[in-house]
Structure formats: structure tokens, C-alpha cells
Amino acid sequence: MRKFAATAFFSLAAAGLLAAPSVGARERLSGDAKLAKLLDGRVAGEGRNCLSSYKMRRMQVIDGTAIVYRDGSTLWVNIPANAEHLDDSDVMVTRMFGSSLCRQDIVDTYDRSGHFMNGVIFLGDFVPYRRVDS
Numbered sequence: 001m002r003k004f005a006a007t008a009f010f011s012l013a014a015a016g017l018l019a020a021p022s023v024g025a026r027e028r029l030s031g032d033a034k035l036a037k038l039l040d041g042r043v044a045g046e047g048r049n050c051l052s053s054y055k056m057r058r059m060q061v062i063d064g065t066a067i068v069y070r071d072g073s074t075l076w077v078n079i080p081a082n083a084e085h086l087d088d089s090d091v092m093v094t095r096m097f098g099s100s101l102c103r104q105d106i107v108d109t110y111d112r113s114g115h116f117m118n119g120v121i122f123l124g125d126f127v128p129y130r131r132v133d134s
Contacts, residue, residue, distance in 0.1 A: 031063045031086075042129035043129065045128040047126060049125065052099065059092075061086050066086070074130050075130075077127045080121045082120075103123055106121070
């Protein structure tokens with residue numbers, strides 16, 4: 001009986017540790033919250049149909065929300081028609097026809113580990129966000 005009581009105590013203690021949040025755990029932000037945090041202090045400009053390829057060197061994918069391109073201090077935000085398929089762990093392969101990436105251009109997504117195609121993204125307008133002068 002004593003062995004059973006000790007085992008039950010340790011099992012309950014272990015379950016309590018697993019259920020408790022860890023001290024260093026960070027709350028995972030939604031895609032919309034990540035984008036809002038990234039754009040904090042910035043104002044949207046007029047959207048464009050195309051973005052020159054030289055402005056696409058630094059890209060960030062925000063899961064299920066948007067693709068953000070950095071050009072100096074300007075952030076160009078593209079919210080695709082099917083943004084729910086965006087995943088920052090996927091590899092994005094862009095089909096460009098010319099020197100610009102444009103609205104309705106197609107981006108294929110590939111699984112990083114299996115190398116199989118797992119989606120297609122249809123781009124929207126490119127909206128510039130610039131810092132507000134204080």
C-alpha cells in the first residue's frame with residue numbers, strides 16, 4: 001500500500017509540473033498581432049500593383065497573414081487573397097515575369113523538409129508603411 005501511495009504522489013506532482021506554465025514561456029502571438037506589432041508607429045501609404053525586384057531582398061512571412069518586404073526604413077506589406085496558407089517554415093518560389101513582382105503573381109510554397117509543393121499564394125497589392133515623423 002505504501003508503494004502505491006508514493007507512486008501516486010509522484011505521479012500527481014509530475015502532472016502538476018507539466019500543467020504549470022514554464023517561467024520562461026512566452027505567449028505566442030497571432031499573425032495579425034505580429035503584423036500590428038511590426039507596423040506600430042508606421043502609417044500606410046498608397047498601395048501599388050507591383051514592387052521592383054531590388055526591393056524584395058529582405059522578406060518576412062507572417063504565418064497566415066502577410067508577406068513583408070523591407071526596403072530601407074519602408075515596410076511593404078502584401079496580404080495575399082489566400083493568406084491563411086502562408087507559413088514561415090515553407091520555402092517560397094516566386095514566378096516572376098519581368099523585373100517586378102506584381103499583384104496576382106503566383107508564389108508556390110514548398111515544404112522545407114519534404115521538398116514537396118504544398119500550396120499556391122496569389123499576391124495582393126503592395127502597401128508601403130513608413131514611420132511617422134515625431
